[in-house]
Every structure is written in C-alpha cells, then in structure tokens.
Amino acid sequence: MDTLTENTGLYTDYYELTMAQGYFLSSKENEQTVFDYYYRTNPYEGGYLIFAGLQDLLQILKNFSYSKENIEFLKKTGLKDEFLEYLKDFKFTATVYSMKEGEIVFPNEPLVRVEGNIIEAQLIETLLLNYLNFQSLIATKACRIRNVIGDKDFADFGLRRAQGLGGIHASRAAVIGGANTTSNVYSAFNYEIPLTGTQAHAWIQSFDYELEAFRRYAEINPDSTVLLVDTYNTLKSGVPNAIIVAKELEAKGYKMIGIRLDSGDLAYLSKKARKMLNESGLEYVKIIASNQLNEYVIKSLNDQGAQIDGYGIGTELVTGKDAGALDGVYKLVQNNGIPRLKISENIEKITMPGKKKVIRYFDEDGMFFRDGILLENEESTNRLFHPFHSHKHTYVTDYKCEELMSKVMENGEILIENQSPVEINAYVRKRFAQLPDGHKRFISPHIYKVGFSENILSVRDHILMDLRSKIRE
Secondary structure: OOOOOOOHHHHHHHHHHHHHHHHOOOOOOOOEEEEEEOOOOOOOOOEEEHHOOOOOOOOHOOOOOOHHHHHHHHHHOOOOOHHHHHHHHHOOOOOEEEEOOOOOOOOOOOOOEEEHHHHHHHHHHHHHHHHHHHHHHHHHHHHHHHHHHHHOOEEEOOHHHOOOOOHHHHHHHHHEEEEEEEHHHHHHHOOOOOOOOOOOOHHHHOOOOHHHHHHHHHHHHHOOOOOOOOOOOHHHHHHHHHHHHHHHHHHHHOOOEEEOOOOOHHHHHHHHHHHHHHHHOOOEEEEEEEEOHHHHHHHHHHOOOOOOOEEEEOOHHHHHOOOOOOOEEEEEEEOEEEEEOOOOOOOOHHOOOOOOOEEEEEEEOOOOEEEEEEEEOOOOEEEEEEOOOOOEEEOOOOEEEEEEOOEEEEOEEOOOOOOHHHHHHHHHHHHHHOEEEEEEOOOOOOOOOOEEHHHHHHHHHHHHHHHHHHHHH
C-alpha cells in the first residue's frame, strides 16, 4: 500500500476548494454530476497509452478527508466558516467506473468516470490527474522500452534522477509497463516489486586495487555478484579482473551473475567483453548495460549486434523523457441528469456530453479493431462515426466486442482486488499482443480509430445548436 495517502484533502489546487465553497454557498452541494477523465494526444508521438495509477488513486480517494490541522490551515486561507464546518465531516462517497489498470487505451475515450455530488467530484480533480497522468506516462515509456528489449532483463534505476517523490510512483508504473525489477527500495516494499542492485564506482574507488574491490564484493555476495567494470579501463582492467573473480567463485561452487557496462561505446565494449568472457569459459556471465538509455538507443544497439543481456534504465524512464507530461483532462459531462459540454474554438477540444461507455471491437484474429464510445444506456450500435466528419464511419455489427469500463468504487469503498505491478504487467503483455504492430512503431505509427455512436453525436450537436442560439440572443 502506498503510504503517501494520509491527510489527502489538501492534495489539490486551491481553485478546487474555492469552487467547492462556491457550490456549497450556492446550495448546489447535492447536485449530482458526472465527470470523465481522458487524454487528447498519445505521448512520445506513439500509437497508444498504458493506463496506470488506478489502485493508488482509489486508495487516496478512500482516505480523502480533512483533519483538524487541515481545517485550521484552510481557515487561514480565507475560506468561510460554514464551508469549513462542512469539510470537517467530509468523506468521498462517489461511484467510480474505470478501465482496468494496465489496459491499452487511446485518445479521447473515457478512462475513468466519477459519479457523485458536485463538491466531491470537483475536489478530487487535481489528485486524479496527478496520479493517472504521471503513472500512465511512465508505464507507456516502460512498455516502449520493453517492446524493443524483448525478453531481456530490464531494471528501473531511476529514483535518484526522478522529480522528488514522483520517483516512488515512477517505479511502480515502470514495472506495470514492463520493467522486471527496481533499485527503489521504498517502492519495492510498498508495491511488492523485486529488488535489484550491485555497486557504484565509489565501492571500487574505496579500495586500493580494482581486483581487491571485486574480490571483497564477491566474498560478501557470492550468489548475486554483478561487477561494474568501467571504473578505470573496461577492457584492460575491469573485464580481466572480473574474469579472475568469476573463476575464483567457480572454484567455490558459485557462478557470477554478470558484469555491468556504464559508459563508453556499449555496442563495441559488449562485443569485446562477450568474446573475452566466452574464451574464458564464462558464457553464462551476463552483460548488463546502463548509462542514459532509452528505447531509441536500445534499438540502435540491437541493430549494431550489441551483446547485451539486460539493461538498467533510469533518467529517461522515470522522467518520461521526451514527453514531459500527459495531457489528461477531467471534464464535467452531466449535471443533475442533464448532459453538458464545453465549447472551444479548437474543434478537437469540444467535449462529448453525457454518461458514456467504451466498447472494444476485435477482428477475426482477436486483434484490436476499433474502440467505440456509446451512451451508457445504448445496448449496441451498427456504426461508429468520426466525431467531426460524419461521412467517415465503420460498420461494427459482425465484430466481437467487450465493454471496457466497470465499477471500481462505491460509497468510498474499493470494489476491486489489489494487484501487484508485476501482476498488472501480465495483463499489459496480454493486451499488447492484441495490438496490431502498426500501432507499436516509433515513427509514424498507425492511428487507432476511436469512433462514436450516432446517438451520442446527436446529443452533442443538439446541445451545440442550443448553446449557439442562446449566444446569438
């Protein structure tokens, strides 16, 4: 369980509180609303997103409340006494529907739906976006890396380069997306993630001789020896000394796990090191690489025939480089049973009104074909339409399908079983195998089609006409 979930009522932007106060003082606190969480653009110029962060979000919503100290602080900010009295007994009681964590998702489709009174639904906006945007971004980065690594070892080394406490959730998301292990002890403890770790250059520098440092480390860790070989000279010192220690371990009945390359020309050094190890009868010793790696560098290493068995990836993984942030949004789509939308001069930012569901259609081979967005009370649809070009549509009558959203929280209680990041990753792998290869490309991936039912577009267009007529008046 993530321990960063205490006193969560303050985990918000101040405007959420000023709006909530406005709702309360306007006697709107019992108005029932529906909010959708979705995103507009795939990160990394890619073809998909891995949805992550749900379990952490539900845990923080379950504990969403205001302590006495919280109320005293908010009083100093200028919030009114009558609203603060309301917050003293506040508890999140809304109903939450969501995609399954680890689902492969696409722009503009609802990933989470929150149904509750307008105050509780509004107050959680910031933390919902904070948790889901970040973990989905990192999980997607990890999935891209896993896709190019294949079945080789992949460790998260990113905590020291992460943005503060974001590193805790980054490690969780990294494993959801495809990392096998983490160096992050805090996240390993909280999320049941396998740990990994060897030594840094400081260990070797603390001894007078590199061989002495290697020997001492192997004596202490004979079952898990991985030696960092680039402190002084990789091929003339590091690898030869590692071979000596590996042979000494063999004589004691142990096998060295591997060596790690952390600088230099990784393709060249790995091939040379592999040759040296093999010639010494150490074919089983793995070569691990680190040092500012990402999916593009790894693809290049593969293309060069690098002899690398595993990777430790840090900065580029846990910071979500080069995307920076996911553009997830949280929009009110229904108020007191009336569908609502937001108009924008940018047509892509006009929101879709009403309570909705998402249906995924599969082709005859079980691969993803289309996603459809329907009104919640629609049983099915024959065609899916482009949201802005009605002549573009697809018939989906003869395709197998499944509904993607389910109820995950009710009256503040979590309805789904907790899963470890490793277990969630098993679902990611299953779904990723159903995603056509064209959507996995790094360069110009195919755009996955997400269409809308005719009924939902009709509701949107009717509201638009009504709003525009009022504006003209």
